[in-house]
Amino acid sequence: MILEWLIGILFIGGIGAWLSEKSNSELPRVIALATIVLDLFLVILMLVAPGALGLEPISSSDLGQPGEWLVLSTAEWIPRFGISFIFGVDGLGLLLVTLTVFLGLMSLGSAWHEIKERTGFFYFNLLWTLAGVIGVFTALDLFLFFFFWEVMLIPMYFIIAIWGHENKEYAAMKFFIFTQVSGMLMLLAILVLVFFNYQAAGEITFSYFDLLGTEIPDAFGFWVMLGFFLAFATKLPSVPIHNWLPDAHSQAPTAGSVILAGILLKTGAYGLIRFTVPLFPTESMAFAPTAMLLGVISILYTAKVAFAQNDLKRLIAYTSVSHMGFVMLGVYAWTSQGVQGAVMTMLAHGFSAAALFMLAGGLQHRIHTRQMDQMGGLWGAAPKMGFMALFFTVAAVGMPGLGNFIGEFLVLLGSFRISPVAAALAAIGMVVAAVYSLIVIQKVFHGENKNNLVVKDLTKVEMICFGLMMIGLLWMGMYPQSMLEMSEPTLRSLGVPFFD
Amino acid sequence: MQYNNLIIDLMQIIMLTASAVVVMVTAAFKRNHAIVCGLTVFGLFASLMTFVLIEPVLPFEATQLLLIDEYSLFFSNLIIVGAIGVALLAYPYFKTHESPNEEFYILLMTATLGAVVLACSSHFVSMLIGMEMLGVSLYAMIAYTVHDAKASKFPLEAGIKYLILSALASGITLFGIALLYAYIGTLGFDEIPSALEAVGGPGPMFIMGVLMIVAGAAFKLSLVPLHIWTPDVYEGAPVPVTAYLATVSKAAMLAVTLRLILASNALEFNAVLAVLTFMAAASMILGNLLAVLQTNVKRLFAYSSIAHLGYLLVVIIAAASVSNSLSVESTSFYMLTYFVMSLAGFAVISAISDSTIELDTLADFRGLFWRNTSLSAVLITVLLSLAGIPLTAGFIGKFYIFSTGVEGELWFLLTMLIIGSAIGLYYYLRLIFTMLQNADISGEDRAAAAMPVGVHAVMLAMTAAIIYLGVYPTPMISTLQNLASAF
Numbered sequence: 001m002i003l004e005w006l007i008g009i010l011f012i013g014g015i016g017a018w019l020s021e022k023s024n025s026e027l028p029r030v031i032a033l034a035t036i037v038l039d040l041f042l043v044i045l046m047l048v049a050p051g052a053l054g055l056e057p058i059s060s061s062d063l064g065q066p067g068e069w070l071v072l073s074t075a076e077w078i079p080r081f082g083i084s085f086i087f088g089v090d091g092l093g094l095l096l097v098t099l100t101v102f103l104g105l106m107s108l109g110s111a112w113h114e115i116k117e118r119t120g121f122f123y124f125n126l127l128w129t130l131a132g133v134i135g136v137f138t139a140l141d142l143f144l145f146f147f148f149w150e151v152m153l154i155p156m157y158f159i160i161a162i163w164g165h166e167n168k169e170y171a172a173m174k175f176f177i178f179t180q181v182s183g184m185l186m187l188l189a190i191l192v193l194v195f196f197n198y199q200a201a202g203e204i205t206f207s208y209f210d211l212l213g214t215e216i217p218d219a220f221g222f223w224v225m226l227g228f229f230l231a232f233a234t235k236l237p238s239v240p241i242h243n244w245l246p247d248a249h250s251q252a253p254t255a256g257s258v259i260l261a262g263i264l265l266k267t268g269a270y271g272l273i274r275f276t277v278p279l280f281p282t283e284s285m286a287f288a289p290t291a292m293l294l295g296v297i298s299i300l301y302t303a304k305v306a307f308a309q310n311d312l313k314r315l316i317a318y319t320s321v322s323h324m325g326f327v328m329l330g331v332y333a334w335t336s337q338g339v340q341g342a343v344m345t346m347l348a349h350g351f352s353a354a355a356l357f358m359l360a361g362g363l364q365h366r367i368h369t370r371q372m373d374q375m376g377g378l379w380g381a382a383p384k385m386g387f388m389a390l391f392f393t394v395a396a397v398g399m400p401g402l403g404n405f406i407g408e409f410l411v412l413l414g415s416f417r418i419s420p421v422a423a424a425l426a427a428i429g430m431v432v433a434a435v436y437s438l439i440v441i442q443k444v445f446h447g448e449n450k451n452n453l454v455v456k457d458l459t460k461v462e463m464i465c466f467g468l469m470m471i472g473l474l475w476m477g478m479y480p481q482s483m484l485e486m487s488e489p490t491l492r493s494l495g496v497p498f499f500d
Numbered sequence: 501m502q503y504n505n506l507i508i509d510l511m512q513i514i515m516l517t518a519s520a521v522v523v524m525v526t527a528a529f530k531r532n533h534a535i536v537c538g539l540t541v542f543g544l545f546a547s548l549m550t551f552v553l554i555e556p557v558l559p560f561e562a563t564q565l566l567l568i569d570e571y572s573l574f575f576s577n578l579i580i581v582g583a584i585g586v587a588l589l590a591y592p593y594f595k596t597h598e599s600p601n602e603e604f605y606i607l608l609m610t611a612t613l614g615a616v617v618l619a620c621s622s623h624f625v626s627m628l629i630g631m632e633m634l635g636v637s638l639y640a641m642i643a644y645t646v647h648d649a650k651a652s653k654f655p656l657e658a659g660i661k662y663l664i665l666s667a668l669a670s671g672i673t674l675f676g677i678a679l680l681y682a683y684i685g686t687l688g689f690d691e692i693p694s695a696l697e698a699v700g701g702p703g704p705m706f707i708m709g710v711l712m713i714v715a716g717a718a719f720k721l722s723l724v725p726l727h728i729w730t731p732d733v734y735e736g737a738p739v740p741v742t743a744y745l746a747t748v749s750k751a752a753m754l755a756v757t758l759r760l761i762l763a764s765n766a767l768e769f770n771a772v773l774a775v776l777t778f779m780a781a782a783s784m785i786l787g788n789l790l791a792v793l794q795t796n797v798k799r800l801f802a803y804s805s806i807a808h809l810g811y812l813l814v815v816i817i818a819a820a821s822v823s824n825s826l827s828v829e830s831t832s833f834y835m836l837t838y839f840v841m842s843l844a845g846f847a848v849i850s851a852i853s854d855s856t857i858e859l860d861t862l863a864d865f866r867g868l869f870w871r872n873t874s875l876s877a878v879l880i881t882v883l884l885s886l887a888g889i890p891l892t893a894g895f896i897g898k899f900y901i902f903s904t905g906v907e908g909e910l911w912f913l914l915t916m917l918i919i920g921s922a923i924g925l926y927y928y929l930r931l932i933f934t935m936l937q938n939a940d941i942s943g944e945d946r947a948a949a950a951m952p953v954g955v956h957a958v959m960l961a962m963t964a965a966i967i968y969l970g971v972y973p974t975p976m977i978s979t980l981q982n983l984a985s986a987f
Contacts, residue, residue, distance in 0.1 A: 154884065172929075181918070181925070187899070188914060
């Protein structure tokens with residue numbers, strides 16, 4: 001029940017925050033904070049002392065799939081279609097749920113002083129997005145998964161459409177249509193998959209475990225796999241379906257960008273690892289060269305595009321696409337290092353991108369522009385901010401000792417085994433990353449403060465947030481084993497080849 | 501025994517007829533808007549409740565003309581609920597109307613009677629009677645505010661348009677029926693296959709007849725290319741009547757069309773299948789595309805209804821390759837969700853309109869979310885549901901269509917469905933975004949003003965239904981499975 005609680009608390013907290021606005025416009029954020037802290041407490045308890053919650057890893061072998069699940073619960077929902085509530089969390093899921101709740105707290109921190117209007121509805125949307133994302137990471141019924149996939153979309157749409165910046169209508173619309181249309185393709189693919197399973201097994205079911213190993217006629221296999229792939233690749237995002245992301249990011253309020261970059265993109269990567277490849281092993285392996293090519297193109301092309309940006313948030317958005325290219329590459333290499341690297345990149349990028357968006361959002365809040373040519377010499381005005389920007393930029397570039405390095409290094413190692421050329425090209429991406437990242441520091445923080453901008457340095461709340469994320473990245477960089485160990489059993493059970 | 505059952509089974513129709521008479525007589529003696537409206541709602545409600553009596557004695561063939569079974573009962577109930585909703589919307593709307601209002605409710609009753617007859621019909625004669633009773637009442641309802649100098653729209657134009665085109669469609673249907681009868685010599689739906697076999701298979705005359713009947717039905721369902729009347733009539737008619745057109749009239753016509761198609765095995769004929777497939781694809785694409793261009797919300801809903809009827813047609817076509825019961829189940833569920841969504845949507849427009857002024861342009865909805873949150877929350881729920889987003893009935897409905905389409909392997913139509921829905925997202929979102937914008941309203945703000953209880957009740961009930969069906973559809977699904985198992 002613990003997973004249902006995690007989601008339920010956020011749903012209820014969201015409604016509470018909305019209702020509380022009537023009495024006091026300061027109250028919603030307090031309620032949101034309490035909600036997320038409660039969730040975080042539960043998640044940490046699950047991480048460090050699962051026994052305290054009465055949890056012990058249970059095997060899902062009775063559901064047809066080997067692998068250890070920390071929690072697994074089932075209940076009927078729509079028996080007519082074999083749809084049930086199946087929530088489960090294993091190592092990989094728990095890592096991502098932790099990331100979600102933690103970054104939820106960070107986004108709350110960035111919204112704390114920024115959101116002044118319609119606070120109740122804002123925090124409602126924020127909490128519901130988080131609930132949707134946790135649902136995505138824990139749902140093991142394909143219908144339920146799709147349900148949460150869409151649930152996280154609408155509140156995010158509202159966040160961009162209501163609290164966004166100058167071009168919010170366009171950005172929100174683009175975000176929604178890209179995700180929704182690719183989602184519909186996935187729904188169709190899910191149904192076709194279920195249909196073929198029904199023909200073979202004589203029973204309609206949407207259970208992930210029952211659908212693993214469904215035989216699909218050759219004529220359809222590729223297309224069904226593509227339906228899943230497109231939905232996840234849109235969310236990831238990968239070239240050529242990435243162009244909703246720069247608009248959505250640059251227009252979203254800071255908290256929205258933090259959630260988008262930190263968490264929502266990870267649902268795409270998670271989907272590839274959990275669903276696309278395990279459900280369609282043969283088709284995916286046949287498709288892997290194309291996917292790896294897309295990954296490499298994403299890395300190089302968007303790195304170059306990022307370099308050309310003047311809008312700080314757009315630049316960071318493009319770098320996100322570039323980093324997600326590594327994830328695609330690692331996943332489709334489908335070797336132990338490759339997928340482990342992809343998971344590490346997901347976690348580390350969650351932190352670094354969230355931090356960079358918080359910095360960009362904080363700057364915009366202070367000087368009302370995102371254009372880098374308007375800035376310059378801000379280090380003198382806001383040294384703490386400058387330091388943080390340098391730290392997280394360097395982290396994103398892949399400095400050894402920080403999480404991103406581990407992730408990207410493992411991806412390169414893993415993909416080299418499969419395709420040395422792809423790995424070599426991707427490695428060039430790391431060099432380009434240094435160029436586009438350092439230019440940000442130069443343009444924004446170094447040089448001359450030509451507009452005589454006065455920037456208030458980071459507040460206490462912000463310092464705490466950045467401090468926590470620094471610790472997180474250092475932990476990932478110094479002791480990645482703790483996380484690799486958690487995800488390993490999951491990856492083994494998903495069929496990733498480990499060479500021990 | 502037989503006669504007892506006959507009376508019980510026809511109870512809904514009898515009650516509706518009796519209520520229509522009571523309302524008419526009351527209006528003749530005392531012209532009082534409130535009393536007449538109250539009586540109408542009461543009469544409708546009473547006839548709705550008779551389903552409790554009817555249910556145990558199903559199915560029953562009440563004469564050759566009417567087949568009362570769970571399927572027809574489901575649609576009749578839906579129709580009567582819709583009529584109650586419309587009556588509740590009509591009362592505040594017509595309060596500002598200076599000419600007599602009482603006749604409107606009599607027309608509403610007769611139209612509903614026609615619709616219920618359609619839903620129970622299993623014979624061409626009753627189908628035609630139902631269609632005409634519904635149609636003729638609607639002509640007058642659409643043009644009802646015609647004598648009011650301050651009428652906000654163009655009821656006369658809409659009424660005449662509907663009169664001429666609808667009469668033409670009825671004529672075509674009648675001609676089709678005549679051709680069919682000349683060829684096979686029977687008018688009962690389920691006698692068609694055997695009669696056809698007796699005369700040695702279908703000939704051109706038979707196919708022609710079926711196509712003409714399909715064309716007549718397609719007109720009432722506003723499927724492309726017979727949709728031209730829809731936007732103008734929707735916009736020109738008073739809002740409650742538009743709501744009636746979008747819900748009751750569609751549900752009744754769909755019920756009889758589905759029954760006719762399934763009973764007569766019409767999908768076995770390639771010509772019929774081809775025509776229906778074309779109509780479905782064209783409705784989904786054109787309906788959605790044209791909706792994008794609209795700046796009037798009523799017209800937007802009109803085009804969106806064309807698209808949604810296109811979606812529904814996909815499930816009907818699927819009956820050619822899946823079991824009839826699955827097709828019936830999906831169609832009924834989608835019709836139910838569409839019915840609920842439309843009624844809620846028009847209730848919102850109705851809440852901020854009356855017979856002298858209708859606030860139905862996109863600009864009127866600017867900032868509605870901040871001016872009247874509950875009103876716009878209803879509309880947002882409706883729009884998300886129309887777009888097929890989870891937690892709403894529309895999602896389960898779309899899920900039904902997708903899964904039926906996949907089972908029927910209708911890849912072409914499914915592709916069109918996805919393209920259509922993608923375009924659909926755009927205009928639904930645009931309307932939502934309009935409501936989320938900041939508004940500067942100068943002068944009196946109608947939307948923020950209090951609304952009558954009846955409209956509130958309709959909106960509340962329909963929104964609750966949308967959420968309930970979206971979150972926990974299981975009870976409704978088993979009801980529908982049950983009624984569909986007869987096919």
